[in-house]
Amino acid sequence: xxxxxxxxxxxxxxxxxxxxxxxxxxxxxxxxxxxxxxxxxxxxxxxxxxxxxxxxxxxxxxxxxxxxxxxxxxxxxxxxxxxxxxxxxxxxxxxxxxxxxxxxxxxxxxxxxxxxxxxxxxxxxxxxxxxxxxxxxxxxxxxxxxxxxxxxxxxxxxxxxxxxxxxxxxxxxxxxxxxxxxxxxxxxxxxxxxxxxxxxxxxxxxxxxxxxxxxxxxxxxxxxx
Numbered sequence: 001x002x003x004x005x006x007x008x009x010x011x012x013x014x015x016x017x018x019x020x021x022x023x024x025x026x027x028x029x030x031x032x033x034x035x036x037x038x039x040x041x042x043x044x045x046x047x048x049x050x051x052x053x054x055x056x057x058x059x060x061x062x063x064x065x066x067x068x069x070x071x072x073x074x075x076x077x078x079x080x081x082x083x084x085x086x087x088x089x090x091x092x093x094x095x096x097x098x099x100x101x102x103x104x105x106x107x108x109x110x111x112x113x114x115x116x117x118x119x120x121x122x123x124x125x126x127x128x129x130x131x132x133x134x135x136x137x138x139x140x141x142x143x144x145x146x147x148x149x150x151x152x153x154x155x156x157x158x159x160x161x162x163x164x165x166x167x168x169x170x171x172x173x174x175x176x177x178x179x180x181x182x183x184x185x186x187x188x189x190x191x192x193x194x195x196x197x198x199x200x201x202x203x204x205x206x207x208x209x210x211x212x213x214x215x216x217x218x219x220x221x222x223x224x225x
Contacts (some may be wrong), residue, residue: 009213010045011031011034011036012030012031012057012112012114013027013031013111015057015058015083016085016129017070017132018132018134018167021126021128021129022076022126022128023028023126026122026125026126026129027032028177029118029121029122030114030118030119033114033115033118034051034112034113034114035112035113036110036111036112037098037110037111037112037113037155038106038108038109038110038111039105039108039109039111040063040105041105041106041107041108041109042104042105043104043105044102044103044104045063045087045089045103045104045105045109045111046088046101046102046103047102048067048068048100048101048102052089052090052091052092052093052116053090053113054088054089054090054105054113054114054115054116054119055084055085055087055089055090055113055114055115055116055119056080056089056090056103056111056112056113057083057084057085057086057111057112057113057114058080058081058082058083058086058109058110058111059082059109059110059111059112060082060108060109060110060152060168061082061105061106061107061108061111062079062080062081062105062106062107062155063079063080063084063086063103063104063105063106064076064079064080064103064104064105064106064186065077065078065080065088065101065102065103066101066102066103066104066159066185066186067088067100067101067102068100068102073123073188074185074186074188075147075186075188076183076185076186076188077101077143077144078140078143078144078147079106079170080103081170082156084160085135085136086103087136087137087140088101088103088140089101089103090114090116090119092116093116093117093120093123096216098100099189102214103133109140111118119199127156130222150162151183156189156193156197157197157200157201158225159162159225160183160185160187160194160201161201161222161223163183163186163187163225164176164207164214164216164222165216165219165222165223168216168219171196173213174215174216174217174219175211175213175215175216176213176214176215176216177213178212178213178214179184179212180194180195180198182221183198198214203219203221204221205218205221206218206222206225207222
């Protein structure tokens with residue numbers, strides 16, 4: 001989802017807060033090698049594994065980062081919106097980290113893709129960019145660890161309630177467009193578990209269900225789950 005109160009990105013410079021600390025030559029390298037690309041909704045942008053797609057900078061749209069189990073079950077790790085940067089799609093430049101993370105476009109998405117070797121070259125010469133990159137990595141790792149804590153310790157009804165509220169915020173409406181299968185995939189559980197829990201929420205008057213949509217009727221009560 002693109003935020004309406006933020007000026008749209010005109011270049012990757014707008015997404016890197018320490019841009020002014022880079023030399024003109026470093027700026028030219030990043031700007032000159034970044035390529036623009038559009039991915040339609042549902043397209044896999046990065047396949048995971050050791051593939052090195054490059055550094056992704058979201059101009060408009062929305063990406064989903066996820067992992068897949070051996071039996072093909074997916075679980076969403078985090079989402080990337082306008083101005084967000086994805087480092088795991090350029091994992092080849094981070095030797096000590098090997099995450100098998102895939103990334104797909106949840107909406108039609110416009111990206112800038114910076115070659116990993118160029119970004120790494122500039123980062124080696126810029127302490128400011130290296131620090132920014134480390135902070136960004138720590139933030140993403142924090143997101144992943146928070147999710148693991150939710151999976152290990154939070155009850156399913158609480159996780160589902162938080163998921164519905166998050167989707168309502170992302171979509172900007174209390175009428176969420178999604179499916180039981182999509183929710184199960186995002187939460188890393190079985191579709192039957194999601195269906196059963198949604199029916200329970202409905203019986204409690206928290207939500208209304210229709211084909212492809214879930215309407216939040218009592219946001220405060222849902223948040224208190």
